[in-house]
Amino acid sequence: MSETDLDTAPREKPLRDEQLRDITPPSPPEAPHDEDDRLSPEFVDAVLDHVDAGEIDAARALVAPLHPADIADLFELTPADRRRQLASALAEMLDADVFAELNDWVREELMEALGPAEVAELATQLDTDDAVAIIEDMEEEDQRAVLRAMEPDDRAAIEEALSYPEESAGRLMQRDLIAVPEHWSVGDVLDYLRRNEDLTTDFWEVFVVDHGHHPVGTCKLSWILRSPRNVAIADVMQREQSLIPVDMDQEEVALRFQKYALISAAVVDPNNRLVGMITVDDVVHIIQEEAGEDALRLSGAGDGDINEPILLTVRGRLIWLVVNLGTAMIAASVVGLFRDEIAKFALLAALMGIVSGMGGNAGTQTLAVVVRALATNQLTSSNTFRMIYREFRIAAANGSVLGLLIGTGSYLLYGNPLLSAVFGLAILINNLIAGSAGVMVPLTLERMRVDPAVSSAVFVTMMTDTLGFFTFLGLAAAVGLTG
Incomplete structure (x- = not known):
């Protein structure tokens, strides 16, 4: 075409602003991630706003550049009542890699909307260990339906993996190797x-x-x-x-x-x-899970997963709260033995909580160290006695310093030398009790094949509270402080 032809050719009219908006892809937020490399709230809101408005292509355009792990994070950050809608909009992007990265509870929720054939298709695209992670938590009837929909070779590999104990190497391993x-x-x-x-x-x-x-x-x-x-x-x-x-x-x-x-x-x-x-x-995930699991078990908080259904969370926490209530009643019964002494000298009631509280803190410190040492195989039968002796010396040193400080402080505050001596001595004794209990309780549970991270805190707290009250009030009665 000549220049003359170009000059005389019909020219298209410039597009209006509203027309440009119709064909221009949506501008994503400046960056989907914040400074901590997590999906920003603005980005999550932008995706959900597009889905709510029926602008599916715009939502997909925002999500398309994300890594499968980030897409999994997007679903976890989405409110539970909006996940199904988001999954419907991003169905083409919900591939096996995304499902492998999802939180267990979120994945289970999304999989309820899939049929056995679709779950089987996802599982065949994954390594065996990831496929097992998807299938193992399903109801037995659903498991059988999914396995029937798989190819014989894939089904045999999954069934073999499911035959091994949970949280074992057989569940964790992958069959594809050289x-x-x-x-x-x-x-x-x-x-x-x-x-x-x-x-x-x-x-x-x-x-x-x-x-x-x-x-x-x-x-x-x-x-x-x-x-x-x-x-x-x-x-x-x-x-x-x-x-x-x-x-x-x-x-x-x-x-x-x-x-x-x-x-x-x-x-x-x-x-x-x-x-x-x-x-x-795979091991990196295990280390993270086990570390968090032990910390949560020490507090009796269950799995601690914010995506866990509320009823399951309530049930898991309530069990240990009831157990703690029982241990608190035992400690209260010890206080009841000295009600006459407390009635005569009311200051004892104000101070005895400090004795038990300090002992509880000391016991928790020792307990955390011992549970970690057991979990990492640092504490074995060859160095158990050395560990016990070490923690006893630490408890004696800390108890002596705290006893001296508290005894001196109570004397300056109340001007009663006998009360100060009893108070300081009770702090020392309860620290020794706490140090010993913090070591012996988890070691005993370990020998009994009971996870020390689950039950230790309850027993250590019971001992420091009960024996702390008994020591303080018993010493006060023995020296005639209430006479």
Whole structure:
């Protein structure tokens, strides 16, 4: 077309502002994340506003650049009564990777809207460990329906994983790994990796097995890539490796990864055959879960998940509150034994709470240290006595300092030397009781195969309250303070 043609060609009319708004994609907030790398409230509100207004394409345009973990966060930050609507709008983006990142309660809520075939389709797109995490919490009837909808090979892998105990290596491991025979050369391994398109693409090492599929060594990818093709893989591999029994508790798995700085590890069955592998990304989740779980159990707060249904949360917390009520009644009964002394010298009632409170704080400190030491395998039978002696010395030192400070302060306040001596001595004794209880209670529960993080706090509090009241009031009565 010539310049003359260009000049005489009909020109399109400029678009009006309202027309531009109709075709211009919505401008997202400046950044979906805040300074702490979390989805900003403004971004979440913008997505939900588009969904409420029926502007589905605009909502999808905002969410499209997000990582699956961020999309999962978006659903968790959305009020429960609006999640179904958001899921309907973003259905195409709710793939297996997003479901794998979802909080357990939120995932269960969204999966209730899916049929067995849809859940089965999601599960087949995931690693075995993530697929098991989706299916294991379903009702038994729903589980069977989902498994029937899966391909035979996938169904067999899931059923085998579900046969292992909860929170075990068998539930955690993934079946997709690279295993090669020990008589191969480096060139054989490279050809095998390049020619087989069905092999997993997420691995950091190759496991070497014998004719019985028993792991005999492991070889990092970097070693394979840097070795000549004619070198035997048996000459490159490392024979020493950390093998994870299939029934090992996931907490022990995490400790082993932490201790030996593992990236991945082979999982073996009771016959020492290679059945799977565990990778460090799964272990990171376990470490986070176990750390938070122990802290919440010490307080009796249950799972502590803000997405957990209210009735379940109430039931979980109420059980331990009732137990605490019982221990409080025991402590109150001890106070009742000295009601005559308290009636004669009312100041005892004001001070006895300080004795029990200080003992409770000291016991909680010791308890937290011991529970952590047990959880991380720092405290074993070989150093138990040393731990007990160490905490007793700490309790004696702290109790002496606190007793002196409190005794001196009460003398300056009330001018009663006998009361000050009893007060300070009771603080010292109850600190010793707290230090001893903080060690002995979790150790005893551990020997009884009871999780010390669950029950220890109740018993330690009961001992420091009961014996703290008894010590203070008993000393006061013994020295004739109320006479």
